[in-house]
Amino acid sequence: MNARSFLVVAAIASVPVGASVARAEDGDAIVVASRAAVASARSLEIEQTQDVRRKANVGGREMDLPPQVQTSTIAIVFDRGMTVRMTTPGGPGGRPLTAIRTESGLAIKLGDDAWQAPTGPFAALADQLADPFACPLPRPGEGSPRWRIAAEETIEGVRYHVVETVGDSAVGYAQARIAEAIGRAVPDAEVTVTSYVSRMWVAVETHRRLKVVQTSRFTLDMEQGGQPVELEIAGETTSLYRDWDAVTIEIPPGARAILGEAEPEPSPEPKPRRRGKLY
DSSP states (O other): OOHHHHHHHHHHHTSOTTOOTTSTTOHHHHHHHHHHHHHTSSEEEEEEEEEEEEEEEETTEEEEEEEEEEEEEEEEEESSSEEEEEEESSOGGGOOEEEEEETTEEEEEETTSOOBOOOGGGGGHHHHTTSTTOOOOOOSSTTOOOEEEEEEEEETTEEEEEEEEOTTTTHHHHHHHHHHHHHHHOTTOEEEEEEEEEEEEEETTTOOEEEEEEEEEEEEEEEETTEEEEEEEEEEEEEEEEOTTOOOOOOOHHHHHHHTOOOOOOOOOOOOOOOOOOO
16 A cells, blocks of 8 residues: 555544534544545645744753744655655755655755765654644544634635644644654653644635644753753744645656666657558
């Protein structure tokens, strides 16, 4: 079963029996339907902006750190699996970062450097791009993220449900994802998520997402240079979904070499049609 089939089956299987997205009070079902709509699309693009504010306490001395704002464009094509291309203008050292993930693996390119296999902190991109439209899906039982309908809006003639996570029901989801991501770069760090809220704009008719806004607060405790360091981090990530079924991805030869994929066969030239005899 490829990634596309798995996502569609998983999304459908998690819909409670008898649930209907037509019921305006059922925020859980709307979120599950939006996940299925993404997984069944031919392609789409997500523009993601992360705004991070940080305050540090180093050995008892507090300081505000410069804010970090980063925008990435993520193109996703479902064709014999899932191909993802992420571009970030302001990557490490201010150099553009491009990453391409296929079923075969991950290749990255920094600025004008050659395509390469990911190492160090870049290795985590493989898992992140495996599910670039992840959200806290509701599950059966206690401790699951829960969603409610907060509003209904009409944008450019399209009706949207605005759904949001209920209370702190999705904090556990955020704790697991943030701790895993940071743990790859700083294995000894201790992460504590204190708040997490996600809001999603979902089209009433098609269940396609227009926008997702996630806000979180967490602390990061570690040791640096023999001193205890505590970071208080507040982040907001806004994801804009667009160009449904209209995105293509070309994989450069250098990236194909890293991924171990052969060049696609060129389309055969159409044969000239033979004319019949004229009498």
